[in-house]
Amino acid sequence: MRRRDDMTRRNSILLQIGDVSCVIWQETLSLIQFIGEAVSACADAVRRPRKIRWRETLFYMNMCGSDGLPITALICFLTGIILGYQCAVQMHKYGADAFLPGLVGCSVVRELGPMMVAIVATGRAGSAFAAEIGTMKVSEEIDAMRTMGFLPERFLVIPKLIAMTLTIPMLTVIGDVMGILGGMIVGHTSLGMPVQTYYQQTVEWVAPEYFFESIFKSVVFAVVITLTGCWRGFRAGNDAIAVGKATTSAVVISILFIILCDTFLAHVFNTIFFG
Template identity: 50%
Template sequence: MKNLVSSFGRNFVGFFQESKNILAFIGEVTEELIFGIRNPHKIKWKSTLYYMDGCGREATGIVALICFLMGLILGFQSAVQMKQFGTDIYVANLVGLSIVKELGPLMVAMIATGRAGSAFAAELGTMRVNEEIDALTTMGFVPPRFLIIPKLIAMMVVMPILTLIGDLLGILGGFFVGVVQLKLPFIAYLNQTIKAIHYLDVMESMAKAFAFAIIISMVGCYRGMNSSSDAQGVGKAATSSVVSGIFLIIVADTLMTIIFTQLRG
């Protein structure tokens, strides 16, 4: 019982200490982001473009493939049920809305978490091991301004673009099922998709992508900046960034879905 109480106390204190560190990190990054907006010439745009290339262009292929297959799977599964009731044309509604409102931004966020989030954590963790972050601080530089802000801006720019690509490819996957398997007319499926998807649905998808970009970059950078100074710590930072990022993305997606649903009545 004594060990149990001691363990609970340590975990309780550790939770509040971790919460305090997270709030301090968010405040510091927000302050530097505002400073960067006021002083754009202070931002390392070369590093920002580098991360945009790594997180955006290099991820386009896998995003397109996975979202296309997701639309294909969703189309096949819905076609089986819709065909029983003679409502084949509504496969376009189901696939289009599911991809645009939920699965598109969510799948892109999962891919970005595995690629970019873990990469950010591993990069900053390695710099922590090599004492490069301490060297920047000693020389009078502000580490978040040079190490975190370029990653954050890059993710906020490329995530909505990747999500838009994922939405289009997911709809194309459902379109393939509707036209090839269900023998629906090309124009009929296209018109039904356009009719089903409202511009507010697209805006909701972009808003989720923007929020997910902030979560992925902040979690990855936080885990990397706070990793222990050894090889094992770098590995743990990369792993925890993916696990924490996926959990927070699911929570944020749930909250945003509830909010948008309530706003639209």
């Protein structure tokens, strides 16, 4: 009788909610702690730049930037084509063809460009960071670092953070231009708009501030992706399955945080800067 009661209690919904709340609380504390350690490591890196592992930084720049350029450019280009097609079909009904360059340009530069680049980077770099650090944790390399007096955050996170904050804005600039090119092809082929006209309209509508907004967002996304990937890697368990779970959660949580940050930044830019 008592056992049945225990079973019922264990499986009760309230107990599950309590468990989930505890996990969320612990994870939140862990994230705050990790962010604090990362900020401390950044400050230390700024004070002593010579201690930054530049070789690894270049390696991660190559991995996240150069290697990711073709797929990022292609995805942004196709996004521009898709957006252009959808807008061209709808706007042509109302005779608003002339607004296609502005709509595609503003959408790609302000939102879709940074977002698509960030999502691709999450899939490529964020998951790689989580898997790399998780594997190091499984093989007890991180514990060994701590035992030898190294700070793993400075050793592992700072090169990744520098590489990502440098390469993601570059990828975003290229992604923005590729998205505009995709829209231009649709405008030229579907609506018969001359390339020069499309270009002039884009320049007229897309303000320089939008480009800087795009770059600012990409820097924020780069920080989010790196910290989330590394954090999930440090929070991974001690077996192979845990590494897989850490990788998956790194991607999912990164995308969630990217969307949240984008919502906040869109509000901030629209109300404060472009209000």
